[in-house]
Amino acid sequence: MNITKCFHKDSQLGKHLLDFIVGANTTYFSPSQLQVLLEYLSSNSQKLESGEIMIPTSVSFYYFQKQKEEEIKKRELMKNCESNQ
DSSP states (O other): OBOGGGGSTTOHHHHHHHHHHHTSOGGGSOHHHHHHHHHHHHHTOEEOTTSOEEOOOOGGGGOOOHHHHHHHHHHHHHHHHHHTO
């Protein structure tokens, strides 16, 4: 699957692809959650000579560990607490 547009910040197609890949509305993701997602996709992708970024279409590829989600939530909560002090 071509996910090149996912790495273009203002791409509506890229946003829809991310939503499809994770099965959620990524509009509500924090910047750090989006960063983790894009880093994960990047580390599991192949960049072609043409510049396109491709990932395998295996369903198991899209499974994210619950522990990683909890780490992100905890990090966001701590960041919010620090900014409120």
